[in-house]
Amino acid sequence: PMQEFLISYTNGIKNEVAFVFDIDGVLLRGKKAIPSAKPALELLNTNKIPYILLTNGGGVSEKSRVEFISKELNIPISPSQIVQSHTPMKALAQNNLYNRVMVVGGPEDKARYVALEYGFKEVITPGDIIRQQPSISPHHRYTKEQIENFTKPDIDLTKPIEAVLIFNDPRDAGTDVQIVCDILNSVEGLIGTKRPFDDGKDRQKPSIPIIFSNNDFVWANDYPLPRFGQGAFRITVEALYSEMNQLKHNEKLESTIMGKPFKIQYDFAHSVLINWRNKLIANDVNDANDLTLPNLNETPTNSPFKKIYMVGDNPASDIQGANQNGWESILLRTGVFKDDDWNHIVARPTAGVFDNVYDSVKEILLKNG
Ligand code: G3P
Ligand code: MG
Secondary structure (H helix, E strand, C coil): CHHHHHHCCCCCCCCCEEEEECCECCCEECCEECCCHHHHHHHHHHCCCCEEEECCCCCCCHHHHHHHHHHHHCCCCCHHHEECCCCCHHHHHHCCCCCEEEEECCCCCHHHHHHHHHCCCEEECHHHHHHHCHHHCCCCCCCHHHHHHHCCCCCCCCCCCCEEEECCCCCCHHHHHHHHHHHHCCECCECCCCCCCCCCCCCCCCCCCEEECCCCCEECCCCCCCEECHHHHHHHHHHHHHHHHCCCCCCCCCCEECCCCCHHHHHHHHHHHHHHHHHHHCCCCCCCCCCCCCCCCCCCCCCCCCEEEEEECCHHHHHHHHHHCCCEEEEECCCCCCHHHHHHCCCCCCCCEECCHHHHHHHHHHHHC
16 A cells, blocks of 8 residues: 555645644554544545654654554554654664663563664663662562563673663663662663762763653553653652752753654654655655654755644643744644643644544645645
């Protein structure tokens, strides 16, 4: 189906508008498709309007994520049409900024293989340490099978870790917050060590850098109320780090945060969107996982798009990010946002609030003629 779908674009794209869809709370609730998602994407395909997915989700490869969504929505979606929270980290790997990293979060140890595929030379997970030194986390939640199947036996714990990368929400947050804080307060990334308290250095600076791949305090799965996301995990890490380092109330852990609403993510997604539009026009049926690799912090120049519509359910990520990066924003009622939030949301949509994604796309297409 991707082949026919791409060929239909050869006679050009109308209006040079594009859509960018959030996933959780827009297309899916947990693992279930939101009913209006399929007709919405079909309407864009019929009207030859390019779109990509921009999610703060992750923990798995871009390829496997779009395969799951394609199946669930029964619509062909290419790996070149998705940006996950950690997708920009591929550029870090390619720049050889860090070779030996700790990767935290996501299902099983799938994020390990994503990081290796991105090009990080050595990847360690908290589970790998549990396997050799289970007492590092007294109440860890790993079963024998999980240790056997999702951890490595031969990790050299005497070599320093160069960066901590949070790929997705932790599955054993107690263990992850303990091990992350150990490393942030270690002697240069060495597991099992603790830097001297009075080394005269600025205690807001961790021993090695930590990068969070998104800042979602909450997100919408299939439970009726929003659930804590990676932003909540970051607050936990910051609170315990502050306690360990006796930081003052106006001091906090120094970290990098990617994902929506930050500019780095929108610039990266904009480049991916332009690449996808060019593939459509060139009728490039090679829908292999040839993820373009935009440079980090590079705003695309001479974009072909008159308007880019971001469709999301979370004002603090989807709407704020779009508004701050010159895109139009559409807020839906199918996820985090509810109407009685209206007076205290951090950002309001420029192109309206809709009951679901199909109503929003239909309305915009009518307006754009
Ligand atoms: O972990 C997923 C959650 O943070 C939100 O994902 O698709 O709504 O940006 P999404
Ligand atoms: Mg969402």
